[in-house]
Amino acid sequence: MLCLGIESTAHTFSVGIVNDEGKILSLISDAFKPQTGGLKPVDVVEHHYTVFDTVLKQAISKANIEFSDLDLIAFSQGPGLGPCLRVGAAISRSLSLQLNIPIVGVNHCIAHVEIGRLLCNVYDPVTVYVSGGNTIISAFDSGMYQIFGETLDLAIGNMIDMVARDYGIPHPGGPKIEEIAKYGTNYINLPYIVKGMDLSFSGLYTAIWKKSKEETSKKNQADLFYSLQETSYSMLAEVSERAIAHTEKNSVLVTGGVAANKRLQEMISNISDEHKIEFHVVPLKYAGDNGAMIAWTGILQYKTSKKTEISETKILPKWRMDEVPIPWRNSLKD
Ligand code: ATP
Ligand code: FE2
Incomplete structure (x- = not known):
């Protein structure tokens, strides 16, 4: 079975x-990169509609x-930015109807977990997404x-990107902040806020x-x-450690775009050592938003769930x- 997965929750259009x-x-x-400021949905939508044809054809050719060899279309149904999700959903519905093959809407967060489980060959981890x-x-x-545990307000990557923007660093600022942070030596006191298990x-x-x-x-x-990295990643490490202790899982998996950060990896890896559990990070090519994670999760879902009708493919921005x-x-061997 061959599945084509489309990802379009935010900045990246990917197949x-x-x-x-x-x-x-x-x-x-193909990721949209704003010249200045953050992501404006109207510009991202324009980007996705401009690149989708080329991205699709390149994925088929690579x-x-x-196209006629495909058996299934999967797409990111949510959560994400409504206008961006709608682009992927519309293209996926058209493909499904045109090729006369089934369609499945996938939860984007679950796809980040499933691609990690697949590529790291780990069965039942605590996942830090x-x-x-x-x-x-x-x-x-x-x-x-x-x-x-989850954030009560800003997502960690968004917060880092906002800091970067305030210092004139272009989007996405995470990698550059990590690079500059290597030269820091003095810890400046910053608000460290963990409420129960939330951040x-x-x-x-x-x-x-x-x-x-x-x-x-x-x-x-x-x-x-x-200091920003030390504070925010320690907060994440604290909650992750408590989840590990509570669930008694024997592995931890770090996924999502911020998983690229070496300092975060080091902190979670240290915790894993202390708890004598396995530590995994999703290979970086698949850590950020990508269509492969959508396709793989689509296959898992299609094989074990009832058929999805086109009328059930409405986007779910807050899913x-x-x-x-x-x-x-x-039901499946993982
Ligand atoms: P989602 O829809 O899952 O929330 P996303 O749209 O944010 O995903 P991703 O590609 O998963 O897309 O993540 C992008 C984020 O990862 C950006 O905020 C970026 O700054 C951050 N990031 C990338 N590399 C690093 C790094 N080395 N250190 C810290 N943050 C990083
Ligand atoms: Fe994502």
Whole structure:
């Protein structure tokens, strides 16, 4: 079985083709990069409609197949930016109707978890999913991916990108902040807010925003970014550690675009060592938004759930991962 997956929740329009053994035949992505400021949905939509044809054709050609070889279309149904989700949904419906093959709408957060489980060959991890739009610590329990901790306001990646913007660093700012933070040596006190198992990054952002209005030397900036990373990743590590202790899982998986961060990896890896559990990070090519994760999750879902009608493919911008039954965890060999 060959599935073509379309990802369009935010900045990236991506197409992946995957077979039912989990082999990724191709992955082609095109990310919108704003010249200034953050992501304006109207510009992102324009981007997605401009690139979709080329991205689709390249994915088919790289996989060395024809459109007629496809058996299934999967798309990101949510959560995400409504206007962006609508582009992927419309293209997916057209393909499904034109090729006369089934369609499945996939939860984007679950896809980040499933691609990690597949590529890291890990069965039942606590998952630390950190990206521009989400910050979720989850684990499988009672037939669903239960959320053990999440952000109450800003997502970690979004908060870092906003800090970067205040310092004139173009979007996405995460990699550059990580690079500059390496030169920091002095810890500057910043708000560390963990409420129960949940996280809050807005106070941290505001504290740094105030500092961005002051004259800052290069050294001060490095210290500030170093402190930003130490504070926010320690908050994540604290909640992750408690989820590990509570669930007694024997592995942890870091996924999402912020999984690329070496300091975050180091902190979660240290916790794993202390708890004597396995530590995994999704290969970076598949850590951020990508169509391969949608295609793979589409296959799992299609094989274990009832058929989806086109009328059931309405986008779900606020769809939570803990609302989705996961039948494949019980009925398929993982
Ligand atoms: P989602 O829809 O799942 O929320 P997303 O649209 O944010 O995903 P991703 O590609 O998963 O897309 O993540 C992008 C985020 O990852 C951006 O906020 C970016 O700054 C951040 N990021 C990328 N590399 C690093 C890094 N090395 N350190 C910190 N953050 C990073
Ligand atoms: Fe994502």
